[in-house]
Amino acid sequence: MFPALLTTFLFSFSVLFASRSSKVVGSMQANVSRLILAMILLGIWAHGWGGGLSGAGLPWFLLSGVIGFGLGDIALFCALPRIGPRLAILLTQCLAAPIAGVSEYLLLGTQPTLTEVTFCAIILAGVALALAPDTHWEGDAKAFKMGVLFGIGSATGQALGAVFSRRGNAAAALADSIVDGGTAAYQRIIAGVLTTLVFWAVLTLLGKSKEPRHPASIWKKATPLVIGNALSGPTFGVACFQWALLTTPSVKVLPIVATSPLVTMGLAWMMEGTKPSRRAILGGLLAVSGAAGLAWIQAHGR
Numbered sequence: 001m002f003p004a005l006l007t008t009f010l011f012s013f014s015v016l017f018a019s020r021s022s023k024v025v026g027s028m029q030a031n032v033s034r035l036i037l038a039m040i041l042l043g044i045w046a047h048g049w050g051g052g053l054s055g056a057g058l059p060w061f062l063l064s065g066v067i068g069f070g071l072g073d074i075a076l077f078c079a080l081p082r083i084g085p086r087l088a089i090l091l092t093q094c095l096a097a098p099i100a101g102v103s104e105y106l107l108l109g110t111q112p113t114l115t116e117v118t119f120c121a122i123i124l125a126g127v128a129l130a131l132a133p134d135t136h137w138e139g140d141a142k143a144f145k146m147g148v149l150f151g152i153g154s155a156t157g158q159a160l161g162a163v164f165s166r167r168g169n170a171a172a173a174l175a176d177s178i179v180d181g182g183t184a185a186y187q188r189i190i191a192g193v194l195t196t197l198v199f200w201a202v203l204t205l206l207g208k209s210k211e212p213r214h215p216a217s218i219w220k221k222a223t224p225l226v227i228g229n230a231l232s233g234p235t236f237g238v239a240c241f242q243w244a245l246l247t248t249p250s251v252k253v254l255p256i257v258a259t260s261p262l263v264t265m266g267l268a269w270m271m272e273g274t275k276p277s278r279r280a281i282l283g284g285l286l287a288v289s290g291a292a293g294l295a296w297i298q299a300h301g302r
Contacts, residue, residue: 003240003241003243003244004244004256004257005256006240006244007237007240007241007244007256007257008256008257008259008260008263009263010232010233010236010237010240011089011093011232011233011237011257011260012089012260012263012264012267013228013232013267014228014229014232014233014237015076015080015085015088015089015233015264016085016264016267016268016271016272017225017226017228017229017232017233018030018031018034018076018077018080018085018229018233019080019081019084019085019088020225021033021034021222021225021226021229022077022080022081023081024218024221024222024225025211025214025218025219025222026210026211026212027074027077027078027080027081027211028074028077028196028200028203028209028211029211029214030077030222030225030226030229031073031074031077031196032193032196032197032200033222033226033230034226034227034229034230034233034234035069035073035189035192035193035196035230035234036193037226037227037230038189038230038231038233038234038235039186039189039190039193041230041231041235042182042185042186042189042234042235043186045182045183045186046182046183046186046187049182050180050182050183050186051177051179051180051183052183052186053187053190055172055175055177055179055183055187056171056172056174056175056177057167057168057169057170057171057172057175057179057184058168058187059168059171060164060165060167060168060171061164061165061168061179061184061187061188061191062187062188062190062191063164063191064160064161064162064163064164064165064168064188064191065161065187065188065189065190065191065192065195066191066192066194066195067157067160067161067164068157068158068160068161068162068164068165068188068192069161069188069189069191069192069193069195069196069234070157070191070192070193070194070195070196070199071153071157071195071199072153072154072155072156072157072158072160072161073154073157073192073196074195074196074199075150075151075153075154075156075157076088076092076150076151076154076157078146078147078150079091079092079147079148079150079151079153079154081147082143082144082146082147082150083144083147083148083151084268084274085264085268086261086264086265086268086274086276086280086284087130087131087147087148087151087280088147088151088154089260089261089264090127090130090151090261090264090265090283090284090287091127091131091148091151091152091154091155092151092154092155092158093155093158093258093260093261093291094123094126094127094155094258094261094287094288094290094291095123095124095127095151095152095155095156095159096155096156096158096159096162097119097120097123097159097290097291097294097295098120098123098124098294099155099156099159099160100159100160100162100163101116101120103159103160103163104163107163113297115297116294116297119290119291119293119294119297120290120294121290122286122287122289122290122293123286123287123290123291123294125286125287125290126282126283126284126285126286126287126288126289126290127283127287128283129279129282129283129286130279130280130282130283130284130287131148131283161188165184165188168184169184181238181239181241182238182239185234185238189234241257244257255292255293255295255296256292257295258288258291258292258295259288259292261284261287261288262284262285262288265280265281265284
């Protein structure tokens with residue numbers, strides 16, 4: 001149980017670090033920096049004790065990295081400055097489940113059960129309630145809508161990344177090989193880094209990148225946030241998640257990790273003073289309960 005709780009808090013801190021670092025140096029630079037750092041750390045593990053860049057599942061893990069670590073994380077970092085960490089992680093973590101279900105149905109032919117559809121409906125209702133317009137909210141409506149779209153894009157990236165990771169694990173199993181979590185994460189993050197760098201280069205060439213080069217004083221402020229994000233998310237966060245699945249049945253792990261949006265909500269309130277409205281809390285509880293219920297029945301194979 002402890003590894004699952006640790007994973008939940010690490011994922012929650014990760015999105016807060018991501019939000020703060022993107023405010024200091026910009027979304028693209030914050031994302032690229034933490035991905036490169038995490039890639040180096042995961043590479044040390046993969047080439048030292050893991051499988052490196054070998055294995056029958058490598059093409060699928062690379063594709064998963066392009067979609068999940070690459071496009072999905074770009075969308076997440078674009079959502080953070082527009083709607084904040086609380087709503088960004090709610091969209092990403094909760095919507096990923098129903099999107100993955102639809103994707104598996106279309107790509108793998110996996111038929112959802114009536115219970116799964118019901119929990120997906122609960123998730124969507126909770127997210128809709130949490131995102132409903134607040135009569136006292138005075139922010140930029142256009143930026144908010146764009147942030148929601150980016151959040152949905154982040155959820156789609158995470159969902160499709162998970163689906164293709166499953167294909168990678170299946171391919172490895174057919175070849176009678178086992179891919180450890182660190183190696184799979186390393187193979188995925190390499191593709192994610194390359195995708196992010198190409199995307200950033202294209203934006204720069206087209207004159208669409210508005211992030212300036214920052215002096216050393218700015219990076220001195222951002223570096224602890226980037227390191228915190230890299231360690232709590234793709235490095236130790238993912239490692240603890242794999243640890244949890246090795247020591248605890250998934251039926252207990254997945255519902256606990258699904259509560260990370262609520263933990264983020266509380267941490268954001270304590271650390272940043274962003275007090276959520278009652279409707280946002282209720283919507284978050286509803287969405288998280290749906291995500292936890294969906295994880296529970298999927299872990300039971302029902």
